[in-house]
Amino acid sequence: MEKKKIAVIPGDGIGKEVVPAALKVLEVVSQLNEDLQFDFTEFPWGSEFYLKTGEMMPKDGLETLRDFDAVFLGAVGDPERVPDHISLWGLLIQIRRGFQQTINLRPARYFQGLDSPLKNPNGFDIVVVRENSEGEYSDSGGRIHHGEDEIVIQNAIFTRKRTESVMRYAFQLAEKRRKSVTSATKSNGLVHSMPFWDEVFAEVSEDFTHINTKKIHIDALAAMFVTNPESFDVVVASNLFGDILTDIGGAIMGSIGMAPSANINVTGEYPSMFEPVHGSAPDIAGKNRANPIGQIWTAKMMLDHFGKQALGEEVLQAIENVTKQGCKTPDIGGSCSTTEVTDEICRNLQNLI
């Protein structure tokens, strides 16, 4: 029997609703599979915690999390009460960086029963591999002077090591899929970082001559996610470009509430972290109307990470059965609540396994 120790951080807003939903699904998975058990430990970290203590998580937070097999997170952000750069950098980005979760995997695929806003969704199936530790998200820079003399510098940092690593990861993933990698670039506008990005992409692709490659400027690529998403398999992108593309990935599935993600520590030295793409959605928090599918699919990615791909497939099948049968939250055109959708997915899973 395997027991996985999971650190659970619901965080803020709808994180507190969709995380319990996904844990319910994982409970069903473990009830039906006695050889896989979970030991969940919940941490009340986030904006509420910040307002009480002045910190998003305790100083020794990373040490506490280090012994777990994975971190399962909802979302952070309470923009009315805590500035977003504090909430994000005080928790999420600290974990991503402290645990060297250098790769962020974000799939987007067509589901039966979803009203994609696309006229012709045509069964797209994309994985965006996002660099997750540097790039445009950097604290290098600063502000000096005031008033009309004020100067602001925000540097983007690209290291050869991390750039090469995210690209290799993308190519290796493409080998197991449809053997195509598209690189998101912008070497016509960003004259240092993106020509470098293109060079590394060309170098790495030489080790994978059996994989088809394309490089597309991010503006055109963003448009193509809308006009023909079925033309993409694996897409590799810098931190910011990947962030933007994957909200579009969510949108073409019908809602960002569908979209999952995995922050991977490639070496296994630290735990990886699993969280949906969406944020805390303050506009709908506390109303039992948040779509739990992004978080439940995120749990599926955690099962994959534990080597339980077959179980993960069952979870995905249960999700699709439920969307097909029409039990959906309002963001994807239904009238079911968070808890109703979750219970339906659990019921379906019980019949599948």
Ligand SMILES: NC(=O)C1=CN([C@@H]2O[C@H](COP(=O)(O)OP(=O)(O)OC[C@H]3O[C@@H](n4cnc5c(N)ncnc54)[C@H](O)[C@@H]3O)[C@@H](O)[C@H]2O)C=CC1
């Ligand atoms: N990784 C994280 O924890 C992230 C945190 N944030 C934070 O979340 C807060 C809100 O940010 P926003 O830019 O509004 O992004 P958001 O993703 O929270 O919400 C954008 C829109 O999508 C909707 N939405 C999001 N998730 C949904 C779900 N599961 N079901 C139904 N509808 C859903 C929201 O209602 C809203 O209209 C901010 O504090 C921001 O910094 C934003 C993005 C990622």
Ligand SMILES: CC(=O)C(=O)O
């Ligand atoms: C912060 C953010 O928007 C993301 O990780 O997707």
Ligand SMILES: [K+]
């Ligand atoms: K999130």
Ligand SMILES: [Mn+2]
């Ligand atoms: Mn984002």
